[in-house]
Amino acid sequence: MLHIDEKICTHFGEDPSQHHGSISPPIYQTSLFAFENFKEFTEAQNLEREHYVYSRGVNPTVEVLEKKLAALERGDKCKCFGSGMGAISAVFFSLLESGDHVLFINNIYGPTTQLLTHLKKFNISCSYVDHELNNINDAIQDNTKMIYVESPGTMLMNIVDLQAVATIAKERGIITAIDNTWSTPIFQKPLTLGFDLSIHSLTKYIGGHSDVVGGAVIGSFELVDKIFKYGYQLNGSVLGANDAFLIIRGLRTLPIRLKQHHENALKIIDYLQSKQEVERIYHPSLEKGKPFLEQQMKGFTGLLSFELKEANFSSVCKFIDGLSLFKIGVSWGGFESLVNAPVKVNNEEILKQQGISPGLIRLSVGLEGSDLQISDLEHGFQQL
Numbered sequence: 001m002l003h004i005d006e007k008i009c010t011h012f013g014e015d016p017s018q019h020h021g022s023i024s025p026p027i028y029q030t031s032l033f034a035f036e037n038f039k040e041f042t043e044a045q046n047l048e049r050e051h052y053v054y055s056r057g058v059n060p061t062v063e064v065l066e067k068k069l070a071a072l073e074r075g076d077k078c079k080c081f082g083s084g085m086g087a088i089s090a091v092f093f094s095l096l097e098s099g100d101h102v103l104f105i106n107n108i109y110g111p112t113t114q115l116l117t118h119l120k121k122f123n124i125s126c127s128y129v130d131h132e133l134n135n136i137n138d139a140i141q142d143n144t145k146m147i148y149v150e151s152p153g154t155m156l157m158n159i160v161d162l163q164a165v166a167t168i169a170k171e172r173g174i175i176t177a178i179d180n181t182w183s184t185p186i187f188q189k190p191l192t193l194g195f196d197l198s199i200h201s202l203t204k205y206i207g208g209h210s211d212v213v214g215g216a217v218i219g220s221f222e223l224v225d226k227i228f229k230y231g232y233q234l235n236g237s238v239l240g241a242n243d244a245f246l247i248i249r250g251l252r253t254l255p256i257r258l259k260q261h262h263e264n265a266l267k268i269i270d271y272l273q274s275k276q277e278v279e280r281i282y283h284p285s286l287e288k289g290k291p292f293l294e295q296q297m298k299g300f301t302g303l304l305s306f307e308l309k310e311a312n313f314s315s316v317c318k319f320i321d322g323l324s325l326f327k328i329g330v331s332w333g334g335f336e337s338l339v340n341a342p343v344k345v346n347n348e349e350i351l352k353q354q355g356i357s358p359g360l361i362r363l364s365v366g367l368e369g370s371d372l373q374i375s376d377l378e379h380g381f382q383q384l
Contacts, residue, residue: 005185005186005255006255008068008072009068009251009254009255010251012067013063013064013067013068013071024245024248024249025060025061025245026060026061027245028055028059028060028241029240030055031055032053032054032055033053048233049225049228049229049233055238055240056233057233059241059244060241061241061248062080062239062240062241062244065078065244065251066078066079068251069185069200069206069216069218070218072186072189073185073189073190073198074189074191075191075198075218075219075220075224076219076220076224077218077221077224078217078224079217079224079227079228080202080214080215080216080244080247081215081217081232081237081238082213082214082238082239082240082243083201083213083214083215083237084179084181084199084201084202084213084214084215085115086215087199087200087215087216087237089115089231089235091177091199091217092231093230093231093234093235094227094230095146095175095227096124098122098123098124099143100124100125100143100144100146101124101125101126101127101143101145102116102124102125102126102144102147102148103127103128103129103136103139103140103141103146103147103148103174104116104126104128104149105128105130105147105148105149105150106149106150106151106153106158106160107150107153107156107158108148108154108179109150109154109179110154112148125143127139127141130158131151131153131160133161133164133165136168137168140172145175146177147165147168147176147177148176148177148179149162149176149195150178150179151178151182151188152284152303155342155356156305156356157282157284157303157304159293159296159297161292161296162190162193162194162195163193163194163292163296164292165195166195167194169194175196176197177197177199178190178198178199179199180198181199181201181204181205181333182301183297183301184200184206184254184258186255186298186299187258187298188297191218193296196219196223197218197219197224198218199215199216199217200217200218201215202250203333204333204334205257205261205301205333206247206250206254206333207246207250207334208250208253208254208257209249209250209334209335210331210334210335210336211246212246212247212250213243214239214244214247215237215239257367258299259299260367261365261366262300262302264366264370265283265285265302265303265304265365266285267370267374268304268363268365268373269283271370271374272306275381276309277308277381277384278308278309279306279307279308279357279359280306282304282306283300283304283305284297302366303332303333303364303365305360305361306360306361306363307357307359307360307361308357308359308384309359310359311357311358312343313344313348315384316341316343316358316359316361318383318384319361319381319383319384320339320341320361320380322379322381322383323339323376323380324376325337325368325375326339326363326373326380327339328340331364332362332364333364334364336368337363337368337373337376338363338364339361339364340361340364341360342356342360343360
């Protein structure tokens with residue numbers, strides 16, 4: 001972690017002297033901004049993406065957050081959205097056209113792939129390659145417009161060599177985008193490795209308190225302005241000023257929270273490695289033989305998965321229902337520890353076809369402390 005990142009999280013983009021010394025930026029809870037004269041108003045309307053006209057465009061509180069996120073990612077510009085899917089949808093809506101193809105790399109968040117499946121009716125297609133990039137050159141088509149990556153990937157936390165992907169894409173003039181939510185810009189900066197766009201669900205680690213939903217896209221002025229013009233203003237996934245304030249609050253403690261998530265997760269991994277009921281653990285800290293990893297990732301967050309041996313829906317239920325500290329729920333990256341699993345009553349065979357064990361369990365390791373967390377997990381294992 002760079003000290004400059006800590007300064008960005010705490011003070012960058014803020015000037016208390018402009019707000020009566022207020023150490024926190026004001027919440028501009030307004031839908032519109034009034035003007036002294038009509039000429040000034042019409043001039044501002046012509047550049048609504050740069051002037052305060054309507055909060056579906058630019059809002060001062062949201063702008064503070066956008067400046068911080070752009071600086072953390074080392075990008076030119078950021079646009080924030082009402083949710084992570086709002087950000088992802090805006091990227092596809094703004095940059096893809098009928099006849100285009102998207103290549104997905106690694107395990108991808110389900111709603112993202114569902115959205116591309118929906119876009120097939122607009123003649124936009126997609127295909128997939130695994131995290132090892134074995135077939136990436138064969139998978140790229142003449143009409144491939146975008147390569148979209150998750151690294152670490154959903155559920156199995158597999159790692160992709162981002163610089164290698166960016167190099168291949170640039171040679172062919174293909175846009176590269178990554179969902180960087182898992183690592184946050186503190187631990188991974190894809191734009192410095194050649195990626196065009198970095199996308200976040202601000203709901204997770206960046207917000208950090210499980211009380212706000214948001215999303216963001218960071219990249220070049222040109223790409224983000226296009227996304228702002230079409231995918232944001234026309235689709236309307238607006239991040240409100242109060243939500244932006246909560247996310248700014250989350251950013252202030254992000255570096256120190258990530259350090260604790262990291263330490264707790266490593267201790268839980270050590271514990272899980274001692275359990276005979278565990279077949280395999282998935283977390284980037286366990287990756288071997290990937291020389292690019294040290295340059296690409298500067299730390300690891302607290303999201304991990306593990307497989308129970310010879311497990312099914314019933315045994316997963318017994319384990320999860322035996323927990324009390326780890327709460328059952330969607331999402332991750334908050335202060336609280338959470339548990340979830342992809343298995344359902346009737347989908348075990350489908351999971352196996354996708355290369356996912358029916359015994360896979362995902363943990364979002366929170367901030368309660370590893371002793372409490374391990375004690376809770378032990379109670380879950382005792383139910384098997």
